[in-house]
Amino acid sequence: MRQQSEQPDRSLPIWALLILVMVLVGMAMPIQSRVNTALAAEIGSATLAATISFLTGLLVMIVVTTTTSTGRRAVRRVRPALRSGQVRWWYLLAGCVGAYFVLTQTLTVGFIGVAVFSVAVITGQTVGGLLWDRIGLGPAGRKMISPFRVLGAILTLVAVAWTVSPHLTAAGRGVDWLILVLLPAAAGFLNSGQQALNGRQAAAYGPVPTTLINFLTGSTVLLAVWGIQAVATGIGPALSPVWWHYLGGPLGIVFIGAGAVLVAKVGVLVTAMGMIAGQLVGSLVLEVVVPTAGSIVAFATVAGTGLTLVAVVLASLPDIRRSRAQP
Template identity: 65%
Template sequence: MSPDQHRSHSAQEQPGHSPLVWIALVTLMLMAGIAMPGQGRVNAALAAQTGDAFLAALISFTTGLALMLVIAFATARGRRTMRQVKPAFRSGAVKWWYLLAGCVGGYYVLTQTLTIGMIGVAVFTVSVVTGQTVGGLLWDRIGLGPAGRKRLSLMRVAGALLTVAAVLWAVSPQLSGTDRGLSWLLLVILPFSGGFLNSGQQALNGRQSAAYGSPIPATLFNFIAGTFVLLLAWLGKLLFVGGVPGALPDQWWYYIGGPLGCMFIALGAVLVTKVGVLVAAMGMIAGQLVGSLLLDVLMPAPGSLVTFSTVAGTVLTLVAVVVASLPDMLRRPGRGKR
């Protein structure tokens, strides 16, 4: 049986989850998503301190890479799982191009750096979420993730549309007064493509995690590829634009963006093996909104705006996750999909 046939067979025989397991999975989705606005806030502060957004992104990935190197080679579990890499390649369960998934992380950060200042955080968020949702539907349909092909049921499509509507509602107070010319539309395409590719990145990470039996190798390879992409981007910026970065800050919390990224990638790689690309992406989107809301309430940044729409839209994303998950929730544990 070929690896692709084995994955298709596994997807068909994949058992359902009990309600308690679903609660645990949704909690993990939220935790993974919450890490992202925290990382964004830290990286933005580091960019302001150094005066170089490209350098801040590079530092974030570098610290994440350093952490993953320690986990992969200085812990018994890490070394044990890294020994599964060669067998996974030999069997064909992992293709060499899966390792390029980490480049998407670098691309996503670049789209964030290049567009947020011109289209705003709200438009960026809606564009990314729409890309993640469309990507989640497509990657699940063609079977890019480790769970194989998933049917585009009415509940899944409704949950996806509800997610985009909920995010649009949550950020609606920040959308007024936006100029929408051709240049604006072209800029919106960048974060949309970043979100679209990000859901594919999670799918490939899930395939690797299933093959290795752990998310550690996939997370490490993501940070190696992403760091390389951002290093090239930063060097290109120095070469063609110039500019000497400011002094690095002394406070430790400026450097936790990388570890937060490790949390997001590792949890995402595990979650797509359990619930598929679409539901995992939607759950982490809900976590991002929850995390952003908590930051705006507890540690508001200049210009932060919390309204009824912000809270209601965030709650609606949680409802959307439940709606999209219903087909799997209602399937009894121990029964495969027909």
């Protein structure tokens, strides 16, 4: 792993564009969650819905890879990257984290609520982003834990807690379920590591094979879990007649593919924080435009979402200043 990150010379408009892209990519996650939730309600199985989501994403990536010359060339670079050691074999297991994330969501949301789940995941993502950047797991190399980065991470956690505070107050759950919070926190922590490994793969052979491999490994894990569940409970396959219920996979492609590219450019922490801001912005837009039962849009919801954007800029300042100072 590289010991020091190389910061390209980027102008302020380029940094602004990168932050905007991170936010837009992050917005895909709450939309995907809404789609998968609707699919699960339609077919009566959250595990099967997650499996279908991964399989549709895998199908799209297979089509993209096999029908485009760019995709075929990129896939041919995978084996040389593995042989040379540029990509370790265990990097290819990053997609299993996505499967774990979905399964954790299925197991815990009903007990701890969506708001607490979100706080736990984002806490894990933020802590993981700091750690993975510090040890240099991502392709951008090691990044020092500067006061700006720590302050930005803390501000992100405060902003998220403020954003979801109306939901937390409304939940009113007891303390006996708090241990379940560790599962989504671990999912968030591992998710930031997944982005780092995806970034290394994308640097070696591009985002197309990286995304394809993620969906392949994730689909394998979920198929195995659903198969065991189907044998144990007798759940049969089912399909939804609603076309948009199958958009979860394509939305995941955006999240995984773009995230792999962004990690290489700005590091794990800033990418995670930018996507967190996008998740909150996307959730806010959904609650305003397409509200569901229990949707709450209060001052804290809007102000906390805005504060996450400030946190992203704050955490990015060291890299922005460093790149601007280069001749």
